[in-house]
Amino acid sequence: MWLVRVVEVTAAELTQVYHTIKHNISFISADCGHKLNQKILHDSKIVKKMSVGRTKAEAMAKDVLAPKAVADVVDVLKSDKPLPFSIQIDASNKGNRKMFPLAVQYFRPEMGICNKMLDFGENADESAAGIIGFIEQSLDKFGLSLSQVTAYSADNTNVNYGIHNSVFTNLKKKQKDLLQGNCHAHIVHNTVKHALDQLTVDVENVVLKVYGHFSTSAKRRESLKDFCQFCDVEFHEILRHVSTRWLSLNPAISRLLQTWTALRSYFISLGEECPRQIRSLLKLSEASTEEDPDDVEVYLLFCNNILSLFEEVVKKLESDSTTCVEIYSIMSTFKQKLTQRRDDQFYGYLTKVKLQNILPHEADRARADFTAFFNTAISYIEKCDTERITSKLNLIQNVNMDDLYDECTTSNTILKRLKDNAEDEWKSKDVAASINWLCGKNLLTNKWSDSRNRSELLITLNFKQACSEFYSSCLKDKQLLLQEVHLQKKVDLTCSSTAHL
Incomplete structure (x- = not known):
């Protein structure tokens, strides 16, 4: 007892x-x-x-x-038969220390896709050789072999995926069947960065400068509250945008739009005391009034509308349950939506309404900018897809296609039986291993x-x-x-x- x-x-x-x-x-x-x-x-x-x-x-x-x-x-x-697994690594700064979490992903029939962390160490050497050394040291420490590793996933940086001397290319010399598991959320983020460069109004800089203006002064914040009260607009705190964070831009734009009338009136009231960069970004002059056409708001509304689509895609890609076979569908659907909006010249309902309130030549330029945004985004996604398909064609050369057909036929039969007869918990399991999971920062x-x-x-x-x-x-x-x-x-x-x- x-x-x-x-x-x-x-x-x-x-x-x-x-x-x-x-x-x-x-x-x-x-x-x-x-x-x-x-x-x-x-x-x-x-x-x-x-x-x-x-x-x-x-x-x-x-x-x-x-x-x-x-x-x-x-x-x-x-186990008795060593299990194949993919590895994911993503450096993270903690003050003046560089931390490297090493995550693994594998598939088990009774559990589905398993995302686990194998090691978490400090490594000041961010070079390709330094990262590979950390990976090999971690695998050796736990008695695991590089031959078990099926894929390498990391940020799309040169040190990870450069052509000549990168972590992936050097690991592939040691493990010739290694697959490249790019971070598609990173691709979507880069797509936004490239597409925003096509806009006449620097929307990202508008967000950063406006936030910076109010974040350093309590007096300015109180003045904005007074303008919100005068304009009969509810006051909201200005949100910070971090350029390296994929999902921080659109919430910051949404917050600006909620108080935009008061914000613009506030900066107009400053006159010559308005910071020159903000005056240039908001297209204000000494003679500007609240009644003047405001094409900057049009650009903010467009970005607020289209970035919602990018946010939706990133959240799907970041899901732990997303598999490699679903990534193609997600990216393909994303590209189709962008193409459809471009062809239909759909920039958002509120954007359409505001376009009618600005000067005709400004409206035409805005529409041309929005079309350029869509063209750049679509081209960037197509380029990345082409590179990914090309790399997969090199893999197919080493695969016996006849054997692959037999395996697919057998797998389809098993999947059908599982779907028709298995218990409810089996129906929710993913039966394809993903290679695109990264440990969240x-x-x-x-x-x-x-x-x-x-x-x-x-x-x-x-x-x-x-x-x-x-x-x-x-x-x-x-x-x-x-x-x-x-x-x-x-x-x-x-x-x-x-x-x-």
């Missing part, structure tokens, strides 16, 4: 730490909540024996749960800060169970419980030594 109670307490402590990390709770807050539960649930023998202070919780995360999170993934990849930022260590990032990404499910699995995992017991002894010895001092 005593042994059973120890097991339950140990499993409960591990689950408490897991719950804390899973739901982004600080260790101090979790410890306080646990002490409160001990007061409330005074009749619980398990809760009364639990002890999960900050020091112990951090040690459990680093020395027990994080190694377990990685070991489970390695065990799957190193937002997760990296939230889970690795001064108060959060890299162990928690591994735990968050690799464990998918609900907290109650995790507790049940802990009770059955003798090795994990044993590690926690040994850790408890170390913590007790440390605390005892500190107390003597």
